Structure formats: C-alpha cells, structure tokens
Amino acid sequence: MAAQRVCAEAELAVSTAMKVVLDGKPIAVVKDSAGQVHAIGDTCTHGDISLSEGFVEDSTLECWAHGSKFELATGKPLNFPAYEPVPVYTVTVDGGDVFVDPDAVITP
Structure with missing residues (x-):
C-alpha cells in the first residue's frame, strides 16, 4: 500500500505525538525536539499502553x-x-503534509 496522509505538519507541535490508525495499525506520529517527524508503533511492547500519550x-x-x-x-x-x-x-513530508506508509517498516 502507498503512503497515506495523516495530518498537516503544522498540526504537530515540537516534542509532541499523535495517534493515528492506518490499516488497523496504531501508529504514533511524533515531532522530535529537532523538528524531525517520525512514525513508530503506538503500542508499548511491555504492556498494551498507547505510546502517543x-x-x-x-x-x-x-x-x-x-x-x-x-x-x-x-x-x-x-x-x-x-x-x-x-x-x-x-515518513514523508510533502507540501506541508505528513504521509506514513503502514506497510513500509524500517529495520535498522
């Protein structure tokens, strides 16, 4: 599946996270202190806790x-x-919008 628009970049304040659900996957979209946008799984692996909170x-x-x-x-x-x-x-930021591909998992 292709990347999906999740929000405008302006909706994400620095050092905040927002929860989105794409194709049934809860994802935390986060703008770090340097202003870079990230998307990670929203569920803590220790317990069923929303990381975006x-x-x-x-x-x-x-x-x-x-x-x-x-x-x-x-x-x-x-x-x-x-x-x-x-x-x-x-994550891709294009034209002021944030796009996340729920099928493109990055493995470091």
Whole structure:
C-alpha cells in the first residue's frame, strides 16, 4: 500500500505525538525536539499502553505507564521494562503534509 496522509505538519507541535490508525495499525506520529517527524508503533511492547500519550524528549518517546523509552529512529527500547522494539514506519513530508506508509517498516 502507498503512503497515506495523516495530518498537516503544522498540526504537530515540537516534542509532541499523535495517534493515528492506518490499516488497523496504531501508529504514533511524533515531532522530535529537532523538528524531525517520525512514525513508530503506538503500542508499548511491555504492556498494551498507547505510546502517543507518553512524553517526547529529544529523540525518544517514553511510555507514560512504566517509563520505557523508545528511540524514534530505530524503535529500540533504551531501558526496561520494555526489551522488544516497536516498528518504525517510513515518513514523508510533502507540501506541508505528513504521509506514513503502514506497510513500509524500517529495520535498522
């Protein structure tokens, strides 16, 4: 499937995340502190918790429930209790719009 428009880039403030569901997959679309847009799986691998409700710090997204931080570029957890990565999806910003391809999982 091709990339799908999820929002206008202007809708994403720096250091915030928003949840979208594409083809049944919950995805957190995040603008990090440097202004780069990322898309990672929205479900914490430690528990069934929405990561988009967590905290963005620099290039990480922290689960609000148990404190696991995930690297936005790789999906890898940086601390316990999570030890499995979340998927990372291809993001394109074009004409002020953010597009995510739910079938294009990046494997670092």
